[in-house]
Amino acid sequence: xxGSPSVVGRDDGQACAWAVQTNAxxxxxxxxxxxxxxxxxxxxxxxxVSLSFGAGVTQVSLVAWTAAGIVASGDNxxxxxxxxxxxxxxxxxxxxxxxxxxxxxxxxxxGCNFQDIxxxxxxxCSVGGSAGIRVITPDGKQTNYTVPGLTSEKCIDGGVALSAxxxxxxxxxxxxxxxxxxxxxxxxxxxxxxxxTGASDLAPTLWTPDDILIATDFxxxxxxxxxxxxxxxxxxATYAAQTSIG
Numbered sequence: 578x579x580g581s582p583s584v585v586g587r588d589d590g591q592a593c594a595w596a597v598q599t600n601a602x603x604x605x606x607x608x609x610x611x612x613x614x615x616x617x618x619x620x621x622x623x624x625x626v627s628l629s630f631g632a633g634v635t636q637v638s639l640v641a642w643t644a645a646g647i648v649a650s651g652d653n654x655x656x657x658x659x660x661x662x663x664x665x666x667x668x669x670x671x672x673x674x675x676x677x678x679x680x681x682x683x684x685x686x687x688g689c690n691f692q693d694i695x696x697x698x699x700x701x702c703s704v705g706g707s708a709g710i711r712v713i714t715p716d717g718k719q720t721n722y723t724v725p726g727l728t729s730e731k732c733i734d735g736g737v738a739l740s741a742x743x744x745x746x747x748x749x750x751x752x753x754x755x756x757x758x759x760x761x762x763x764x765x766x767x768x769x770x771x772x773x774t775g776a777s778d779l780a781p782t783l784w785t786p787d788d789i790l791i792a793t794d795f796x797x798x799x800x801x802x803x804x805x806x807x808x809x810x811x812x813x814a815t816y817a818a819q820t821s822i823g
Contacts, residue, residue, distance in 0.1 A: 582615075583637065583639045584639065585642045586642065587618075587643075588643050588786075592617060592618040592619065593616070594614060594616045594617075594625075594639060594673065595615050596614055596639050596649060597612060598610065598637050600612075601635055604654075604662075606632070606635075607632050609629040609630060610630045610637055612628060612637045614626050614627075614628065618673075625673055628669060628678055630669075634653060634666075635652075635653040636654065637650070638650055640691065641693055644697075645695065645697065646672050646694075648668055648669065649668070649669045650667070650669075651668075652666045665688060665690050666691070667682060668680075669681065684713050685702045685713055686711065686713075695739050695742065696741045696742065696743075698715040700713045700739075701746050703737060709721055709722055709724055710722050710746065710748060710763075712743075712765055720765075722763055722770075724748050736781050740784040740790075741784060741786060743765060744766065744788060744805075745788060745790075747784070747790050747792070749761075749781060758777070758778045758780065758795055759772065759773075759777070760780070760781065760792060762790065762805055762806075764805065773807045774807055774809065775801075775808055775810060776792075776809040776811070779792040779793065779801060779809065780792060780793055782800075783818070788805055789804065790803035790804075791818045793817040798817045799814055799815075799816075799817065800816060
């Protein structure tokens with residue numbers, strides 16, 4: 578594939594999808610960022626659909642492919658030091674079979690950035706970047722959760738990963754007042770939050786089908802497994818995990 582496409586693997590490891598951007602407007606342009614979505618589910622590449630984002634978006638990326646569908650997100654690097662000038666990044670849910678696309682903003686509510694989606698369509702997004710996370714169930718119910726660190730203006734979220742069954746969410750938090758990034762596991766049914774122990778500076782990569790979190794060590798190319806109870810165990814001291822599992 579020519580260029581630098583954005584690629585995601587399907588949760589079962591048996592297919593992949595990629596976005597090839599067909600229009601990347603300059604910052605400040607009223608033109609729309611557009612892209613073609615391709616999939617390969619074992620029988621060759623297939624262009625599924627051509628889509629576009631609204632004004633302000635200059636770059637497109639794929640962020641998830643679960644049983645609920647493929648999610649594409651739009652952003653830009655038009656601010657200082659390449660920061661985005663968008664208050665929230667728009668996200669689109671795409672049916673890989675039919676190409677039907679649905680904007681997720683109405684479901685997530687204002688000021689919430691998409692983070693991940695479960696197999697049943699449950700969505701997790703970060704509220705304002707530092708106020709916590711919001712979980713939206715398929716019936717539209719929204720629940721906000723407070724996570725240590727994310728309620729402080731001195732902290733930023735370092736990534737959120739939702740388990741396929743939407744039972745757990747893993748959240749990493751980086752604070753200016755702390756020496757290391759902290760990883761938390763949130764049990765959605767009870768709202769109980771546990772702090773991950775056994776390693777520091779971890780970011781969530783993905784959940785396995787049996788609700789074990791795979792996490793990577795910032796900057797040191799190590800991979801850990803993390804139980805829902807928050808115990809981290811080193812499983813590879815040489816490589817950092819990628820975003821697919823076979």
